[in-house]
Amino acid sequence: PFDAESGFGFFVGTDPDPETTVPGNLTTVTGLELRLVGASEITAQGQSGPETFVLETRVSFLNRST
Numbered sequence: 001p002f003d004a005e006s007g008f009g010f011f012v013g014t015d016p017d018p019e020t021t022v023p024g025n026l027t028t029v030t031g032l033e034l035r036l037v038g039a040s041e042i043t044a045q046g047q048s049g050p051e052t053f054v055l056e057t058r059v060s061f062l063n064r065s066t
Contacts, residue, residue: 002038003052009033011060018058031060 009018011031018033034057039050 002036005037006035009035011058029061031058033058 007020009020009032010023010029011018011033012023012028013030018031023029034055036055037052038055039052041050043050
């Protein structure tokens with residue numbers, strides 16, 4: 001299962017920080033970020049809670065026309 005912090009980010013223009021909301025003008029999107037925050041379904045022996053992990057990947061759109 002994924003945590004509520006999982007989701008998409010949208011890179012707009014030259015800003016290096018992703019926005020969490022979809023931009024009104026999609027032609028300004030220069031890339032996407034996918035953030036998955038997951039947790040194990042069962043607590044492993046000797047652990048106090050489920051193990052968690054964060055997976056982030058970014059995709060830049062290099063072949064877009066301006």
